[in-house]
Amino acid sequence: MRRIAILGSTGSIGVNTLDVIRAHPDRFEVVALTAGKQVDRLAEQCIEFKPAIAVVSEAADAARLEGLLQQNNISTQVMYGPSSLVTAVTDSDCDTVMAAIVGAAGLVPALAAAKAGKRVLLANKEALVMSGNLFMQAMNAGGGELLPIDSEHNAIFQCLPNNFTKDSSSQNAHLGVEELWLTASGGPFRNTPLDQLASITPEQACAHPNWVMGRKISVDSATMMNKGLEVIEAFWLFGLPLEKIKVLIHPQSVVHSMVRYRDGSVLAQLGQPDMRTPIAYGLAWPERVAAGVKPLSLTQLANLSFSEPDLSRFPCLSLAFTAAQSGGAAPAVLNAANEVAVAAFLDKGLPYLQIPVVVEKTLNAIATGKADSLDSILQIDAQARKVAQDFIKAL
Numbered sequence: 001m002r003r004i005a006i007l008g009s010t011g012s013i014g015v016n017t018l019d020v021i022r023a024h025p026d027r028f029e030v031v032a033l034t035a036g037k038q039v040d041r042l043a044e045q046c047i048e049f050k051p052a053i054a055v056v057s058e059a060a061d062a063a064r065l066e067g068l069l070q071q072n073n074i075s076t077q078v079m080y081g082p083s084s085l086v087t088a089v090t091d092s093d094c095d096t097v098m099a100a101i102v103g104a105a106g107l108v109p110a111l112a113a114a115k116a117g118k119r120v121l122l123a124n125k126e127a128l129v130m131s132g133n134l135f136m137q138a139m140n141a142g143g144g145e146l147l148p149i150d151s152e153h154n155a156i157f158q159c160l161p162n163n164f165t166k167d168s169s170s171q172n173a174h175l176g177v178e179e180l181w182l183t184a185s186g187g188p189f190r191n192t193p194l195d196q197l198a199s200i201t202p203e204q205a206c207a208h209p210n211w212v213m214g215r216k217i218s219v220d221s222a223t224m225m226n227k228g229l230e231v232i233e234a235f236w237l238f239g240l241p242l243e244k245i246k247v248l249i250h251p252q253s254v255v256h257s258m259v260r261y262r263d264g265s266v267l268a269q270l271g272q273p274d275m276r277t278p279i280a281y282g283l284a285w286p287e288r289v290a291a292g293v294k295p296l297s298l299t300q301l302a303n304l305s306f307s308e309p310d311l312s313r314f315p316c317l318s319l320a321f322t323a324a325q326s327g328g329a330a331p332a333v334l335n336a337a338n339e340v341a342v343a344a345f346l347d348k349g350l351p352y353l354q355i356p357v358v359v360e361k362t363l364n365a366i367a368t369g370k371a372d373s374l375d376s377i378l379q380i381d382a383q384a385r386k387v388a389q390d391f392i393k394a395l
């Protein structure tokens, strides 16, 4: 029986994780659930799964959650605030942590899970983008297993022989891996005339053609910042040089990513665009369990197409490559500026086309040093947020 803590259980990944767990009560037990603000949804989850610990962001929400649970005779311990996210990982007796908080808020508890030697199912790519070196060191020191949940990285993980382990860089060279090909749908604006992009609304940006996801990652998919963050994520996870990590537009989202080998072989993982597949893979690894996903029928697909991304349409992708090449704290600055810009866009306080402008200005304004401690990363994250906010105010 695996004991699971879900960081971000009320979000899209969290809800899908509980859906897989619900189908396998003989294999998985939920011991901790954490949310930000969605108290009612978390209460329902606690009533169904009876975790030992539940966490929300604010004290008032914790009091309300406690009341709802008492009415239903649920003895879950309710906590609140960022430090309680760490407690949920360290004190819940979990052996597996689904890291599915969106954005930088997920970094500290994900690092705590890494240090504590848990099996970390990593959906929160921003944590790895901000702290790649530190995070991988923490995983090595903790001795746990890191399983990628992002569908692309999960696909690559499945296409690597015997999967990758901690010393992935030397192992991948040894195994003859030449290139990783990350596929990208191109989002809702892949073919939108460029002169129409100026008036894009949050609702349009969140209407992804293939995937149902949280609002922040949906906007990131529209700008392709998501793919840029994934390039950085792949760099840390699989230990290949950046020039060996390629992006391919694949509008059907059926091939989730590929590995090209030295002997000419290309291995791909295919499936429905349904996150329950990589989630089930991570939960049950190295076994496979039913995920509730409908079978893939290749004969019902008209075609599978692939093309190079158009960087003039997707400047965020270029910015991510630039930040990745700069290294150090640059990816943390990129991530922070993007989070601020996307939040402003979702609040209707920033036009869609200004998202890359804010990110680029912030990257240019901050002298980035090393990202070798949590304190230095959190400091540069705070600085970049302030700079990005100032740029937005000045617009």
Ligand SMILES: NC(=O)c1ccc[n+]([C@@H]2O[C@H](COP(=O)([O-])OP(=O)(O)OC[C@H]3O[C@@H](n4cnc5c(N)ncnc54)[C@H](OP(=O)(O)O)[C@@H]3O)[C@@H](O)[C@H]2O)c1
Binding pocket: 007, 008, 009, 010, 011, 012, 013, 014, 034, 035, 036, 037, 038, 039, 057, 099, 100, 101, 102, 103, 105, 123, 124, 125, 126, 149, 150, 151, 211, 212, 213, 214, 215, 216, 217, 275
């Ligand atoms: N959705 C996908 O298909 C998908 C695919 C690949 C990777 N990912 C990655 O997985 C992560 C989660 O994505 P998502 O789409 O599931 O996002 P989402 O639907 O927006 O859910 C985010 C979760 O994080 C919680 N949260 C947000 N801010 C928080 C804070 N400050 N403190 C504590 N908890 C906080 C939310 O709580 P409340 O809602 O209760 O406020 C919610 O439970 C992201 O890093 C994303 O890039 C997602």
